């Protein structure tokens with residue numbers, strides 16, 4: 307029998323949000339936790355890009371569902387508010403279609419309804435309120451049986467939500483696409499486009515995602531926060547918390563193999579040859595890394611491969627320090643393309659960066675309408691467009707980058723925004739770079755796309771086919787995004803603890819017989 311210490315030892319591959327969440331939940335329960343991370347810092351996709359002295363958040367920038375981390379810290383006897391300072395935003399996002407047409411959405415729903423009334427008329431404002439009520443309902447129906455569950459399950463959904471829940475859900479037509487459902491609420495095509503964009507938060511096209519993804523609108527309505535010190539401060543706080551609870555984090559070390567012994571996970575081997583024995587292993591890398599064989603043959607069949615055509619969105623990003631003028635940027639600003647359907651046909655149909663992309667900008671020195679620019683008027687920006695997940699089969703060379711840059715900045719200029727971007731103060735990240743950072747993904751940033759009504763039920767849950775081997779991260783259930791990855795990390799810890807308890811129960815009679 308494995309000795310007691312090894313029985314309670316867990317290795318976590320990756321210090322992304324989910325890996326760190328699992329580490330906190332397990333270390334708080336007294337397990338011996340080691341996190342192995344390839345990069346020099348925690349966070350994974352919560353990435354900072356350095357330009358001179360500036361540190362630009364170049365991964366997630368919209369922080370929501372803070373309760374996920376409040377619950378995590380509380381479960382470990384700590385207070386999230388002591389570790390991470392949050393500032394609520396009043397303006398959730400500023401949206402532009404050209405240099406005259408703009409609409410702000412606010413944290414205050416009534417204020418948003420007024421703004422929509424001024425923008426598109428009173429009838430549209432009324433339908434917006436119905437849309438908010440319905441997206442709230444979808445969220446409430448799905449929170450417990452889906453978001454908080456350790457694995458996706460349709461029967462589980464039916465049991466937990468009860469017949470009433472299912473009837474409510476049917477009214478929202480879960481089998482139709484988000485785009486069709488939005489057409490019932492909004493007659494103004496600009497509003498349909500604005501709310502359809504929420505599908506991209508899950509790496510998906512609104513033309514193929516199910517209507518249930520409308521719940522993202524409710525999540526934002528519940529609050530969007532800025533993290534003092536940038537999003538990376540969250541990653542550092544999670545890593546500090548895990549370490550305080552006794553976990554060890556080994557940076558700049560890479561796992562090349564997951565060991566299996568007697569049919570169950572038995573630890574990992576690092577590229578430097580070190581072996582760490584353990585009774586349980588949690589993989590926080592993208593799920594695709596397992597079937598691609600990046601962790602060795604013994605665990606290759608532990609998870610199903612994601613076919614390239616099922617991958618979610620990748621992105622092209624520009625992290626830069628520059629002067630801007632002509633447009634009053636808010637913290638989060640969106641500049642829409644003129645043909646939304648074409649944008650997604652370009653990406654998912656033709657496998658190309660859109661000929662005219664929708665552009666998102668995070669103005670990192672801005673809070674609502676207040677700007678705290680540096681001397682000389684420069685500011686830190688992340689510019690992002692969606693891109694196809696083809697980073698493993700297409701080179702993004704200087705010419706291709708120049709072409710996409712030209713198209714992207716042309717959209718901004720059409721909306722009145724000029725960015726004085728200097729090459730020495732700009733760093734571009736392409737799908738090819740994302741594929742290098744997150745191997746076996748093609749640069750897809752959100753696991754498999756949520757296309758089709760059942761796609762959300764096809765993400766793998768925490769348990770795998772190999773006992774003792776668990777999955778956690780944005781490519782697993784319940785889905786991508788910082789808080790959702792946190793929920794998956796918690797689900798992996800819960801499953802692992804339940805399995806250890808069950809094993810202890812199973813061993814009990816044998817142990818008492820032996821004495």
Ligand SMILES: Cc1cc2nc3c(=O)[nH]c(=O)nc-3n(C[C@H](O)[C@H](O)[C@H](O)COP(=O)(O)OP(=O)(O)OC[C@H]3O[C@@H](n4cnc5c(N)ncnc54)[C@H](O)[C@@H]3O)c2cc1C
Pocket residue numbers: 319320321322323324325342343344345348349350351352364365366367368369370559560561562590591592621623690743744751752778779780781786787788789791792
């Ligand atoms: C550009 C961009 C914008 C985004 N915007 C938002 C947003 O605004 N709001 C939001 O909520 N979400 C957003 N997301 C999504 C969100 O960032 C992710 O869903 C979430 O951070 C994923 O966390 P994760 O736990 O899956 O781990 P990941 O971040 O994927 O980290 C996995 C870690 O595993 C490590 N690893 C992999 N293989 C090995 C190995 N063999 N050995 C050791 N270590 C290994 C990697 O180095 C990495 O650190 C965005 C993502 C990107 C990229």
